Amino acid sequence: MTAEHTIRKMKAEDLDVVMEIWLDTNMRAHNFISQSYWEDNVQSVRDMISKAEVYVWEEDIGGAIRGFIGLCGNDVGGIFVSSTAQSAGIGSALMAHVKKIRQSLTLTVYEKNKRAVRFYEHERFRIKSETVDENTKEKEFIMVWKAQGQTD
Numbered sequence: 001m002t003a004e005h006t007i008r009k010m011k012a013e014d015l016d017v018v019m020e021i022w023l024d025t026n027m028r029a030h031n032f033i034s035q036s037y038w039e040d041n042v043q044s045v046r047d048m049i050s051k052a053e054v055y056v057w058e059e060d061i062g063g064a065i066r067g068f069i070g071l072c073g074n075d076v077g078g079i080f081v082s083s084t085a086q087s088a089g090i091g092s093a094l095m096a097h098v099k100k101i102r103q104s105l106t107l108t109v110y111e112k113n114k115r116a117v118r119f120y121e122h123e124r125f126r127i128k129s130e131t132v133d134e135n136t137k138e139k140e141f142i143m144v145w146k147a148q149g150q151t152d
Contacts, residue, residue, distance in 0.1 A: 004061065005090075007097045010054035010068065017065045018056065018080075019046055025080040032112050033136050052077055055097055057090045069094040076107035095123050103147045111139040 010018060022045060026038045053071040058064065067081035067090040076098070081090045098105065107125065109116050110133070125143040133140050 004059070005066075005093070006058050006060055007055050007093060008058065010049075010056050012050070014056055014065060015046065015050055018049060018054065018068050021065070021068065021080050021082050022049070022078070024083055028083055029113050029116065030110060032110075033138065037136065048077070055094060057081075057094055066090050067094055069098055071098060071102075074102055074104050074106055076105050078107075091119060092123070099145070099147070105145045107143050108133075108140050109143060110136075111141055117141065117143075 019042065023038055023042060027035050030038070049070060055069050055071075056065045057067040059066065065082075066085040067079070069079040070077035079091055079094055081088075081094075105125070106128075107120065108131075109120060111117070111130070120143050123145065125145045127141045128144045129142045131140050131142060132138065
């Protein structure tokens with residue numbers, strides 16, 4: 001990404017923008033799940049995000065937030081990049097940031113979200129197991145990343 005940026009902890013006043021990115025990204029990336037599912041979960045996710053460890057990618061000029069990553073311990077709750085800023089290195093920058101502060105990471109991704117699966121594999125995550133999301137009945141991969149020198 002050529003734009004100067006800062007990755008910082010989310011502030012309370014960032015929550016509305018973060019939620020807009022969350023909803024838009026989920027509906028675009030998961031067209032195999034009804035939009036109403038995402039809309040129905042906005043409030044519960046808003047509550048979770050406000051309590052999670054969230055880092056935002058913010059442009060230095062103008063201060064626009066273009067993406068974020070949420071952590072709960074070593075679990076990546078999600079990584080989301082605005083539709084107008086995807087494929088510009090923001091997701092990789094956010095992932096690099098959390099890899100500096102964690103020795104291992106775990107996440108869950110829908111099998112049908114091929115773009116995300118490829119991204120995580122490129123980021124050196126490996127599929128550890130498969131499961132089915134009880135809410136959507138969709139197959140998911142549980143993926144893990146370990147810092148070099150770390151073992152299971």
